[in-house]
Amino acid sequence: MPTYRIAPSILSANFARLGEEVTSVIAAGADLIHFDVMDNHYVPNLTIGPLVCEAIRPLTEAPIDVHLMVKPVDRIVPDFAKAGANIISFHPEASEHVDRTIGLIHDCGCKAGLVFNPATPLHYLDWTLGKLDLVLIMSVNPGFGGQKFIPTALEKLREVRRRIDASGREVWLEVDGGVKVDNIAEIARAGADTFVAGSAIYGTRDYQATIAAMRAELEKV
Numbered sequence: 592m593p594t595y596r597i598a599p600s601i602l603s604a605n606f607a608r609l610g611e612e613v614t615s616v617i618a619a620g621a622d623l624i625h626f627d628v629m630d631n632h633y634v635p636n637l638t639i640g641p642l643v644c645e646a647i648r649p650l651t652e653a654p655i656d657v658h659l660m661v662k663p664v665d666r667i668v669p670d671f672a673k674a675g676a677n678i679i680s681f682h683p684e685a686s687e688h689v690d691r692t693i694g695l696i697h698d699c700g701c702k703a704g705l706v707f708n709p710a711t712p713l714h715y716l717d718w719t720l721g722k723l724d725l726v727l728i729m730s731v732n733p734g735f736g737g738q739k740f741i742p743t744a745l746e747k748l749r750e751v752r753r754r755i756d757a758s759g760r761e762v763w764l765e766v767d768g769g770v771k772v773d774n775i776a777e778i779a780r781a782g783a784d785t786f787v788a789g790s791a792i793y794g795t796r797d798y799q800a801t802i803a804a805m806r807a808e809l810e811k812v
């Protein structure tokens with residue numbers, strides 16, 4: 592069985608008690624904290640920045656997986672690295688120089704990921720896959736939690752899985768948007784190994800039961 596990782600998105604957490612919401616999902620068995628950064632410019636919503644990343648950093652040893660939905664990208668990368676991010680992913684349309692941004696993220700000591708919106712073609716992988724640590728396939732249009740999974744993401748995941756396997760490199764394949772207990776197995780079968788889930792986890796009372804149910808589904812793959 593591949594290594595599967597569950598990454599709760601704190602976008603759906605209760606921000607009035609964010610620290611507790613971070614520690615409780617990790618105690619419930621999550622592997623990463625997915626940290627959604629929206630700028631009301633690249634996406635139509637405004638969320639959290641490096642200060643919040645810095646504030647939650649001491650609460651867990653789990654990697655903080657920063658998903659930048661911002662334009663421009665480069666200016667904010669060093670700030671997130673200093674704030675303790677482990678992985679920084681960005682959307683290629685939001686960067687003038689994709690290769691440079693990947694290099695910048697690495698120079699800051701973080702792993703680098705490239706994010707594909709539902710309508711973004713995969714050609715951005717042609718000359719970048721050899722440098723990436725993670726590919727993130729969006730299965731909703733970015734900006735909000737609680738949206739419905741867009742099924743074409745499955746075909747895209749299969750294609751990216753094929754490219755990653757052909758590269759012989761260890762690259763995580765993450766999926767983000769509308770991931771639930773009842774579709775996680777199908778998404779894993781399409782090749783994803785890292786699953787962002789916001790509303791599916793934070794919208795339930797018992798985080799441990801939900802994460803265990805996701806893992807039970809993954810066992811069936």
Ligand code: DX5
Pocket residue numbers: 600602603625627658731732733734735736737738767768769770787788789790791
């Ligand atoms: C959407 C964000 C997601 C979001 C997922 O733009 O990137 O990470 O929190 O939320 P759910 O799991 O509720 O679809």
Ligand code: ZN
Pocket residue numbers: 600625626627658767787
């Ligand atoms: Zn996200």
